[in-house]
Amino acid sequence: MAKSTPRLRTEKKTLVPRAYLLPFILLTSLFFFWGLAHNMTDTLLAAFKRIKSLTDFQTSWIQMAFYGAYFCLALPAAILIKKTTYKTGVIAGLAMFITGALLFYPCSKTMEYGHFLASLYILAGGLSILETTCNPYIILMGPEDTATRRLNLAQSFNPIGSVSGVILSKFFILSGLASYTATQRGQMSAVELNAVQSGEMAAVMGPYVGVAFILLLILALIIICRMPKSSDEGSALNLAPTLRRLYANKKYVYGVITQFFYVGAQISIWSFTIRYAMKELSVNEEAASDVYILSLALFIGARFIFTGLMKFFRPARLLLFAAVMAAVCCALAAVSHGYAGVASLAMVSFFMSLMFPTIYGLTITGLGEDTKIAGSGHIMAILGGAVIAALQGIASDRTGSINYSYAVPLLCFVVVVAYSVYIEKYHKQPPAGNK
DSSP states (O other): OOOOOOOOOOOSSSSOHHHHHHHHHHHHHHHHHHHHHHHHHHHHHHHHHHHTTOOHHHHTTTHHHHHHHHHHHHHHHHHHHHHHOOOOOOHHHHHHHHHHHTTTHOOOOOOHHHHHHHHHHHHHHHHHHHHHHHHHHHHSHHHOOOOOOOHHHHHHHHHHHHHHHHHHIIIIIIIGGGOOHHHHHTTOHHHHHHHHHHHHHHHHHHHHHHHHHHHHHHHHHHSSSSSOOOOOTTSSOOHHHHHHHHHHHHHHHHHHHHHHHHHHHHHHHHHTTHHHHHHHHOOOOHHHHHHHHHHHHHHHHHHHHHHHHHSSSSSSHHHHHHHHHHHHHHHHHHHHHHHHHHHHHHHHHHHHHTTHHHHHHHHHOOOOOGGHHHHHHHHHGHHHHHHHHHHHHHHHHTTTTGOOOHHHHHHHHHHHHHHHHHHHHHSSSOSSSSO
């Protein structure tokens, strides 16, 4: 029978109860690996732009395939873990992640852009299942009072994976790109172009297949590990009533909408960081990736800083401060040039660091038996990464300026500011349930 809340109970109000420490570590490792996959994928925009001589909008199809899978698989994943267990969701997600990564090998042989997009869709579908499962699982692994801080701690390892993904891309993908321009490639014979692209596609394939073999080991460890269960497993699904309750919850609905725009801003900024740095610093893709790595390093450091500050400040107030500062830095990146513009763009990542887990935690705590389905709403909102990145690609192509296109994510941060103000007012009415 379903309980009033599916939280994994603990008497002691610690951040991570000792009984859940090993499962927490295993799940946190997955935050690392999907961060790695996300940011290796971001560098593919720059890679395929050169390999296939694509426009910014055409390269944004990589993000459409990737984040479109998040939208399509999140609710089925929530239904899966509602009807079975969190562990089942983790195993299913990992299996799909591994399959998509391994498919990069045959794709490197066919060298068809569409085949890579299909493999990315499968890989990202696995990530969608993992995120739908792991985020609420972490929320439930301890007291509700520390839920947002606990999720921020787990999410702190996500950007470490992100940096690792960009480093892998720098040394194994971007360094493997030939220096020929689109004009030079157009003048090559079919045989010459095929030879060049074959080497570049092999460089793209290598890191993904290598990661897949590491994930096979992680999958084996999770299969044999004894994972805790939440108290509502085995209960009736009751999807329609659950969706009605969630739709009636303004704090939740506004939070999911905000998450859509936040993720859109984050993916847009990171998708075109290499392009921005190439233009402003007059460097190639490999050298420009250093700016991306710097941005992610700032993101990592800020995640730990903000997690610590949550002991003293309400998460919503930190979210408001960060959103305002991110908007300001984004505006500076849009109108500045050279090192000033690059520095402003890198600082956006510093202030973005706490946004996803904080928005998630603020909206999902206290939802009781609706938690699993509610979590899928946030993962579906990751579709914003596809939509907003495509809009920024169009803005860049239409204006002829990658700088001006950053007005698109700037508007997204305005939405986050508005939600932060709303949450602050919400907390002043009833007693705050989440600090």
